[in-house]
Amino acid sequence: MTGTDPDVGRLVVSCTDQPGIVACVSSFLYRRGANIVQSDQDSTGPAGGRFFLRIVFHLPGLDKELPRLEREFRQEVAARLDADFRFRAASVPTRVALFVSRYDHCLLDLLWRARRGELPIEVCQVVSNHPDLADEVSSFGVAFEHIPVTRATKPEAERRQLGLLRDSVDLVVLARYMQILSGDFLDRIGVPVINIHHSFLPAFAGAGPYEQAKERGVKLIGATAHYATEELDEGPIIEQDVVRVSHRASARELARRGADIERTVLARAVTWHCEDRVLVNGRTTIVF
Numbered sequence: 263m264t265g266t267d268p269d270v271g272r273l274v275v276s277c278t279d280q281p282g283i284v285a286c287v288s289s290f291l292y293r294r295g296a297n298i299v300q301s302d303q304d305s306t307g308p309a310g311g312r313f314f315l316r317i318v319f320h321l322p323g324l325d326k327e328l329p330r331l332e333r334e335f336r337q338e339v340a341a342r343l344d345a346d347f348r349f350r351a352a353s354v355p356t357r358v359a360l361f362v363s364r365y366d367h368c369l370l371d372l373l374w375r376a377r378r379g380e381l382p383i384e385v386c387q388v389v390s391n392h393p394d395l396a397d398e399v400s401s402f403g404v405a406f407e408h409i410p411v412t413r414a415t416k417p418e419a420e421r422r423q424l425g426l427l428r429d430s431v432d433l434v435v436l437a438r439y440m441q442i443l444s445g446d447f448l449d450r451i452g453v454p455v456i457n458i459h460h461s462f463l464p465a466f467a468g469a470g471p472y473e474q475a476k477e478r479g480v481k482l483i484g485a486t487a488h489y490a491t492e493e494l495d496e497g498p499i500i501e502q503d504v505v506r507v508s509h510r511a512s513a514r515e516l517a518r519r520g521a522d523i524e525r526t527v528l529a530r531a532v533t534w535h536c537e538d539r540v541l542v543n544g545r546t547t548i549v550f
């Protein structure tokens with residue numbers, strides 16, 4: 263179903279696995295005139311495991327129906343199943359803030375894909391701890407805010423970032439942003455944060471993964487898109503990819519080869535998150 267049809271909605275549900283979940287959810291939608299056009303589900307185990315469900319449905323007049331659907335689903339289904347759930351209109355783009363430092367390849371790739379309509383996002387704001395990319399971002403017609411960060415000024419910088427973004431974005435994407443976000447920021451921003459790490463995690467977490475890769479003599483390098491948590495590079499992994507490299511490649515050449523992987527991995531992760539295909543299961547994810 264296209265992302266532009268205003269009558270297409272998505273519902274994601276997660277709860278303790280138990281008999282009757284699909285019957286309960288599908289009959290709720292059926293009784294309200296919705297036509298289920300796609301359904302994916304998975305369970306981590308029938309005995310007390312976690313059940314995950316993603317449904318795409320068509321319902322004429324969806325935008326007017328959503329508040330009632332949410333209210334009645336909460337009362338009639340979620341309360342009974344003790345389920346977490348989310349309804350979304352597929353045609354509404356996800357409002358995104360992009361964080362960047364000096365490396366431009368992931369940022370410009372996302373801006374370019376968004377301008378071409380390849381990503382279901384609206385880039386509302388770019389935030390950077392360096393001024394270098396202001397002109398390039400402005401050329402896309404996107405607001406750019408330079409908020410310098412040092413170890414000493416990080417709390418004040420994060421207060422400025424929160425003041426700029428809170429309640430106006432649905433997702434933050436760290437496009438090679440080279441500052442560690444505090445747990446307080448992650449709690450207060452109130453939306454998911456996706457980071458692109460330039461290694462095939464769990465290998466080479468932290469700073470300088472290409473230098474670590476060169477020193478280790480690996481034959482594959484990679485990139486990992488994950489949700490950012492307080493523990494650096496330990497968040498639930500959304501997408502990864504790798505590319506073969508030769509022993510002749512310098513760390514600089516590894517970084518150049520790796521940049522292509524970073525871009526595609528981040529774009530896939532942002533797309534799948536915004537299409538509600540990614541459900542977090544503890545330290546891991548389920549991607550439908």
Ligand SMILES: Nc1nc2c(c(=O)[nH]1)N[C@@H](CN(C=O)c1ccc(C(=O)N[C@@H](CCC(=O)O)C(=O)O)cc1)CN2
Binds near residue numbers: 457459469490493
């Ligand atoms: N809370 C989190 N914040 C960030 C994460 C994360 O997983 N959780 N990922 C990083 C990105 N990153 C690797 O992918 C990374 C960035 C920065 C550093 C680091 O050591 N930064 C230093 C300052 C470096 C500088 O001033 O240039 C620091 O913040 O003290 C390590 C890994 C983004 N944030």
